[in-house]
Amino acid sequence: MAVDREQFKQLLKDKGLKVTTQRLLVLEALAACPDRHLAAEEIYEMVKADYPEIGLATVYRTIQILLELHLIDRINLDDGFVRYEIGNVGMGTAKHHHHHLICMNCGKVNSFEDDLLEELEEKITRTTGFHVIDHEVKLYGYCAECGGKID
Amino acid sequence: MAVDREQFKQLLKDKGLKVTTQRLLVLEALAACPDRHLAAEEIYEMVKADYPEIGLATVYRTIQILLELHLIDRINLDDGFVRYEIGNVGMGTAKHHHHHLICMNCGKVNSFEDDLLEELEEKITRTTGFHVIDHEVKLYGYCAECGGKID
DNA sequence: ATGTCTGCAAAGTTTTTGCAGTAAT
DNA sequence: ATTACTGCAAAAACTTTGCAGACAT
Secondary structure (H helix, E strand, O other), rough: OOHHHHHHHHHHOOOOOOOOOOHHHHHHHHHOOOOOEEEEEHHHHHHHOOOOOOHHHHHHHHHHHHOOOOOOEEEEEOOOEEEEEEEOOOOOOOOOEEEEEOOOOOOOOOEEOOHHHHHHHHHHHHHHEEEEEEEEEEEEEOOHHHHHHOO | OOOOHHHHHHHHHOOOOOOHHHHHHHHHHHHHHHOOOOHHHHHHHHHHHHHHOOHHHHOOOOOHHHHHHOOOOEEEEOOOOOOEEOOOOOOOOOOOOOOEEOOOOOOOEEEEEEEOHHHHHHHHHHOOOOOOEEEEEEEEOOOOOHHHHHH
């Protein structure tokens, strides 16, 4: 569902950017883990397995490009790292975001697909004039496994 | 609506912590700006106006205490600072969170009160077993002033 | 009196930047 | 042949920590 290799190459060329092994590998690392939320350091470690000479700075620079191309999303799970995950649309038309369920006990992060926020967004536009483009929702609580132990 | 000075003093004592001028001033700075979202450095600057000898480290340490006492909330507006705002309940029973509307043009952050997420939380509990305790919602878009210029 | 708290400076983390060499077009 | 890109190391930026003196109880 995410961008494929050829689309990415074309996007780079369209922007006058060069297609490099490092850039392909960084995108691939993110595409390989659609459900994890990778920090720059983790991406770096993953790419290093295939391409040991890559530098962490290149990973950070590539992440900037991927963000500008809207191929990945930034999320902050308040653990001291900024994290990234591959977007689930190719061309940026749809926005079908998911929410993050963060377990306050075990720290595990699950995703939840939902469109319920459309209603909220409409209400906001109606009452405040603010035009919503995108959103990020984090829900803190206890996951199914941890929930039993607490309640 | 936020905690008052005496409640705070009592909370500190109950925890075996000492009541100091610095701690009172940090809380007061946050209480004085319920609608801004203060970074540690900003709190530091505000307190320094009244009490120039305070150190930034003390501000950080006090923030930790206030978070543990649930007197303030942490928010991350992706601008490189962790920000804090005073909670809008005294004793932590109710949770009446607001959402943050972040203008992608001028960067201004407005708040929006709403309980629409109760429905989403219930849906999540029903379908996933995850028990939601709290949430943080960030909505990105264009504020009323900037909206006209873009659309 | 005692135990905590403070300010300062140093250290720790994550992320960014400068530069000379390397690779892509 | 250009022009952009990379890796390294240094710098930057935010936050935490160690310590000796100061303050609250």
